[in-house]
Amino acid sequence: xxxxxxxxxxxxxxxxxxxxxxxxxxxxxxxxxxxxxxxxxxxxxxxxxxxxxxxxxxxxxxxxxxxxxxxxxxxxxxxxxxxxxxxxxxxxxxxxxxxxxxxxxxxxxxxxxxxxxxxxxxxxxxxxxxxxxxxxxxxxxxxxxxxxxxxxxxxxxxxxxxxxxxxxxxxxxxxxxxxxxxxxxxxxxxxxxxxxxxxxxxxxxxxxxxxxxxxxxxxxxxxxxxxxxxxxxxxxxxxxxxxxxxxxxxxxxxxxxxxxxxxxxxxxxxxxxxxxxxxxxxxxxxxxxxxxxxxxxxxxxxxxxxxxxxxxxxxxxxxxxxxxxxxxx
Ligand code: SAM
Ligand code: SF4
Numbered sequence: 001x002x003x004x005x006x007x008x009x010x011x012x013x014x015x016x017x018x019x020x021x022x023x024x025x026x027x028x029x030x031x032x033x034x035x036x037x038x039x040x041x042x043x044x045x046x047x048x049x050x051x052x053x054x055x056x057x058x059x060x061x062x063x064x065x066x067x068x069x070x071x072x073x074x075x076x077x078x079x080x081x082x083x084x085x086x087x088x089x090x091x092x093x094x095x096x097x098x099x100x101x102x103x104x105x106x107x108x109x110x111x112x113x114x115x116x117x118x119x120x121x122x123x124x125x126x127x128x129x130x131x132x133x134x135x136x137x138x139x140x141x142x143x144x145x146x147x148x149x150x151x152x153x154x155x156x157x158x159x160x161x162x163x164x165x166x167x168x169x170x171x172x173x174x175x176x177x178x179x180x181x182x183x184x185x186x187x188x189x190x191x192x193x194x195x196x197x198x199x200x201x202x203x204x205x206x207x208x209x210x211x212x213x214x215x216x217x218x219x220x221x222x223x224x225x226x227x228x229x230x231x232x233x234x235x236x237x238x239x240x241x242x243x244x245x246x247x248x249x250x251x252x253x254x255x256x257x258x259x260x261x262x263x264x265x266x267x268x269x270x271x272x273x274x275x276x277x278x279x280x281x282x283x284x285x286x287x288x289x290x291x292x293x294x295x296x297x298x299x300x301x302x303x304x305x306x307x308x309x310x311x312x313x314x315x316x317x318x319x320x321x322x323x324x325x326x327x328x329x
Pocket of ligand 1: 020026027064065066067068096097098118119120158159160187188189190
């Protein structure tokens, strides 16, 4: 699959559910209404969809959500997709998770052929964690992370940098990840989805964070890429990679190799644009796979060049009303 700008589309991020067992303040409202079950792709439909993308050239697949590990039947899907890795038709199968259920699932993930996973952890402080997630218990997540490590999964921690919330902890997180042997990626808040409170208030440019970190750490430029949008440095003191994802202050669209599919089977060509295609209808219309493949091909043919995120500062509104838990992070 080559898009109109010559970019080869090899990376699919698939949201397997909009549900979650946490309510992170930057991601969801406190009272969320989740989609009726019939709207969601079934586990079988999710598998058929992934196989269609793999036939069309996708080599890397990331499952996300919502919280992928709360989806019933998820381990069945993961085990089946793991067979694609074993067969060499897929280079990588991975997951972004909040970690709450990893203690239970880490071993199975490893057995299914996963090698590395991203775990979201914005703070190491018990109270800040509870406030940020509205009721989450950090001990469950820390146990989950330890279980992932013990199972032999390579761990990368994702931290959303928030002004006045966890900015003073980022140094500590770099040190902790160094001690534990985890890479770390810092994420700028993205204006997606209506949530309570002002987003501008917590917007923290990563340029500023990087500058502050460089007072305490030697940040060596690195050309490493993981097929995602982060740029990386190596922290000389710990030997770990430190990534920065800055959708607002920099444009990372030139090298974009990915598309997203929501848990309802909607294909988004760009996280920052509304253009999409419905893949659920062709999946449900026919058992034959040429219908869905044709829709995917046609949609890739109109993948936009890039996005232009803005936080609407006057109205404090996100540029896109779509929630992150529907599109997947
Ligand atoms: N529940 C899983 C988790 O938290 O890792 C997977 C889904 S979550 C939507 C994926 C990533 O998106 C997480 O790292 C989360 O911190 C991040 N995220 C959610 N809302 C965001 C926002 N408004 N801006 C930036 N990152 C966001
Ligand atoms: Fe759930 Fe992940 Fe969103 Fe937090 S960021 S509410 S863990 S989906």
